[in-house]
Amino acid sequence: MNCQSPATTPLVGILGGMGPAATVDFYSKLIAATPTSGDQGHLRVMIWADPTVPDRSAAITGDGEDPTPKLAEGARKLDEAGASFYVVACNGAHAFLPSVREQVDLDYLSIIDVTAEHVGRLPYVKKAGIIATDATLSAGIYQKVLLSAGVEPLVPSSADQHRVMESIYAVKANELRTEHRRGLAEVSARLCESGADVVIAACTEIPLILSPRECPRPLVDPAVLLANAVVSEAAYRAE
Amino acid sequence: MNCQSPATTPLVGILGGMGPAATVDFYSKLIAATPTSGDQGHLRVMIWADPTVPDRSAAITGDGEDPTPKLAEGARKLDEAGASFYVVACNGAHAFLPSVREQVDLDYLSIIDVTAEHVGRLPYVKKAGIIATDATLSAGIYQKVLLSAGVEPLVPSSADQHRVMESIYAVKANELRTEHRRGLAEVSARLCESGADVVIAACTEIPLILSPRECPRPLVDPAVLLANAVVSEAAYRAE
Numbered sequence: 463m464n465c466q467s468p469a470t471t472p473l474v475g476i477l478g479g480m481g482p483a484a485t486v487d488f489y490s491k492l493i494a495a496t497p498t499s500g501d502q503g504h505l506r507v508m509i510w511a512d513p514t515v516p517d518r519s520a521a522i523t524g525d526g527e528d529p530t531p532k533l534a535e536g537a538r539k540l541d542e543a544g545a546s547f548y549v550v551a552c553n554g555a556h557a558f559l560p561s562v563r564e565q566v567d568l569d570y571l572s573i574i575d576v577t578a579e580h581v582g583r584l585p586y587v588k589k590a591g592i593i594a595t596d597a598t599l600s601a602g603i604y605q606k607v608l609l610s611a612g613v614e615p616l617v618p619s620s621a622d623q624h625r626v627m628e629s630i631y632a633v634k635a636n637e638l639r640t641e642h643r644r645g646l647a648e649v650s651a652r653l654c655e656s657g658a659d660v661v662i663a664a665c666t667e668i669p670l671i672l673s674p675r676e677c678p679r680p681l682v683d684p685a686v687l688l689a690n691a692v693v694s695e696a697a698y699r700a701e
Numbered sequence: 702m703n704c705q706s707p708a709t710t711p712l713v714g715i716l717g718g719m720g721p722a723a724t725v726d727f728y729s730k731l732i733a734a735t736p737t738s739g740d741q742g743h744l745r746v747m748i749w750a751d752p753t754v755p756d757r758s759a760a761i762t763g764d765g766e767d768p769t770p771k772l773a774e775g776a777r778k779l780d781e782a783g784a785s786f787y788v789v790a791c792n793g794a795h796a797f798l799p800s801v802r803e804q805v806d807l808d809y810l811s812i813i814d815v816t817a818e819h820v821g822r823l824p825y826v827k828k829a830g831i832i833a834t835d836a837t838l839s840a841g842i843y844q845k846v847l848l849s850a851g852v853e854p855l856v857p858s859s860a861d862q863h864r865v866m867e868s869i870y871a872v873k874a875n876e877l878r879t880e881h882r883r884g885l886a887e888v889s890a891r892l893c894e895s896g897a898d899v900v901i902a903a904c905t906e907i908p909l910i911l912s913p914r915e916c917p918r919p920l921v922d923p924a925v926l927l928a929n930a931v932v933s934e935a936a937y938r939a940e
Contacts, residue, residue: 471753481740482732486725489750493721499874501720504752508778511728513743514710539747543778635738 471506472699474692475540475548475568477533479511480518480555481634484666484685488551491689505696508543510536518554518597519627530561537566546699547571549688553594553664557601574603576691577662577684582611587660589614590682591653593626593646593672594664604664616658622649626665633667647676654678710745711938713931714779714787714807716772718750719757719794720873723905723924727790730928744935747782749775757793757836758866769800776805785938786810788927792833792903796840813842815930816901816923821850826899828853829921830892832865832885832911833903843903855897861888865904872906886915893917 474492478485489509496504512532520526533555540548547569550556556574563570581590590613592604599605605615618626626649629642650661650672662682663669674681713731717724728748735743751771759765772794779787786808789795795813802809820829829852831843838844844854857865865888868881889900889911901921902908913920 479740479743479746482728482743482746486729486732489721489728490725493725494875499876500870501718501752501754501756501873504718504721506753507718507721507748507750509746509748509750510782511746511748513740514745515740517740539782543749543782631739634740636733637738 472546472696473506473508473544474696475537475543475545476507476509476551477536477540477548477555478509478551479513480515480552481667482511482513483633483636483670485509485511485551487670488666488685488689491685492692495686495689495693497693505693508540508545510539512536515555518552518557519595519600522554522557522597522600528558529555530558533558534562534565537562537568541566541568547695549573549692551666551685551688553603553666553684554597554601556603557597571688571691571695573684573688574607576687577664577682578604578607578611578613580687581608581613581660581662581682584660587613589616589657589659591616591618591650591656591658591661592664593618593649593653593661593668595630596623596627598664599623604662616653616656618649618653622652625649629671630665630667633670638671643671643676646672650677650681711785711935712745712747712783713935714776714782714784715746715748715790716775716779716787716794717748717790718752719754719791720906721750721752722872722875722909724748724750724790726909727905727924727928730922730924731931734925734928734932736932744932747779747784749778751775754794757791757796758834758839761793761796761836761839767797768794769797772797773801773804776801776807780805780807786934788812788931790905790924792842792905792923793836793840795842796836810927810930810934812923812927813846815926816903816921817843817846817850817852819926820847820852820899820901820921823899826852828855828896828898830855830857830889830895830897830900831903832857832888832892832900832907834869835862835866837903838862843901855892855895857888857892861891864888868910869904869906872909877910882910882915885911889916889920
């Protein structure tokens, strides 16, 4: 990034609001990932936070409304405002991005690809546990890229997946309780017992519930990886 | 806010990035202020976070570049994207808003007005201490509205103001240390010794440094007041 000529720094688009607290968390991580000593060295960012995007899990697993039109609207707003590229601060929404990209031609960095690339490079990782929404798991987006990276994906049992969803909806409702944290720690422990060498916090709400010290094996935070990737990409585009 | 017809909820514009961490804090407070039990009841928000807006204090107190063009660019982006109204998550930037408003005709809620109105209604408040940037104090924006509300404004001594600025720049540089927190607590104590019945955290970075328990008298957080005002305004516009 060229801190001497800030006017030339690329505009980073963030499609967020799914949910809002996860977007706050992602933006915090992006700020923390940016090497600078004052306001002016930080990235120019536009956040389109539309929490009214229909529930991704409901859309994939059954009878929910299709979130694609609102996601495409957001991507279009980012494009029209001059974003150089964009990211989506919601793993589950990535299941709908192929359709969005047919409608809006704007470069983007995928949180799924960035994560799979990172995990695939860790020499000790043969199997990776995935804690994610029903949307992300049903769409198979992580399973597919992990397999391509030579890593076997492990997902929670149906009962555990139910607890994962309860915890995620609790964050969205601002009603997170100790039992949700404990439940998610147990889900991560069971994934590790099943052979997971790492656990992927594959929903942007998960890092708000489960901390690395509560997980028996390394907890991979895709939001941190995406933040780092955004900083690198912006620096590359500013050159 | 009409949670049944989320498509009709107004788009709230936030002009931020001054600095980025303060914008994260403001958006967190907006989320916390929103009464809802899931993503879809939260406000549709667009955040234009341009940290390359020239330093507001340098511009007002001396030889710094004028931030008005970049502030106007941000306001225009919010307007073009369809914002119903906007707020600026930076107190000091409000000194430049009259010029911005001449260029961009979009409704806005002022953090200064919202705060003065609140403080003016507190029956026990005769004097209010102001902890703010050089920009905010030199422009006199809080002093003017507080006097109109019947409240006498108190500002730190020159030496204390220097410590305030050091603390604020430390937040912006992600280099906040215990001495900054202690220094700001002492500044707030001296304002109270001088007769302040409340202390206004009149820079969006201050709540990241000074907590209410470190201030001898009630610490007023304009960001929280603005968040509440945004929720009310959005509900009013959605009806």
